[in-house]
Amino acid sequence: MGFGRIFFFIFGFALLEVLVLAKVASLIGWPITIVATVVTALLGSYLFRRQGLETWIRLNQRMQQGDMPGQEMVEGIMLLLGGALLITPGFITDAVGFALLLPGSRRAMARKVIEKGTLQGFTTMQGGGFTYTQTRYTQHQQGANPFQQPPRQNHDGNVTIEGEAHRTDDR
Incomplete structure (x- = not known):
């Protein structure tokens, strides 16, 4: 996506946000509209701190278990985005921000993001240490942790890492 497209997207979104604010203000009045945007920012800040702490605790528990x-990492990114959207004045950004901050909708969206993408991470190996894995998360793996797959070992018990290596000699 080029700079021009991003600029027009942001410009169009800001214009739409202003139009919605103006329409709401014409219905309920500007003072109430301004108070509503301030209240949503304060409520969003409270939710962000509370949900962020809960997600941080779950993240630490999973890491201590070796998972x-x-x-939790995807939810953390969604929390940051949701908090930023709630601080931004406007009703559309508030709606999206609350959807990202509320636990039920955030977890459902995080699962969808994980199902669509490739997960990368480090897993613990038998006997200590970590190994890098890259897993395409598919529908049949739903609910399972794709990073708990044991590393592949050859007949001698050594771990095999697939990939390409290129050596450059300094000679």
């Missing part, structure tokens, strides 16, 4: 906290 990759993919769900």
Whole structure:
């Protein structure tokens, strides 16, 4: 997506937000509209702190158990985005921000994001240490942690890492 498209998207979104604010203000009045935007920002700040702390606790628990906290990491990004949207004045950004901050909708959206993408992370190996994994999360893996797959070992018990290596000699 080029700079021009991003600029027109942001410009169009800001214009739409102003039009919605003006329409709401014409229905309920500007003082109430301004108070409503301030109240949503304060409520969003409170939700952001509360949900952020809960997500941070879950993330730490998963890491202490040796699991990759993919769900919690995606939720953390959504919390940051939701908090930023709620601070931004406007009713459309508030609606999206609250959807990202409320636990039920945020968790559902995070699961969808994880299902669509490739998860990357580090897993613990038998005997200690970590190994890098990249997993395409598919529908049949739903509910399972794709990072708990044991590393592939050859007949000698050594871990095999697939990929390409290129050596450049300094000679």
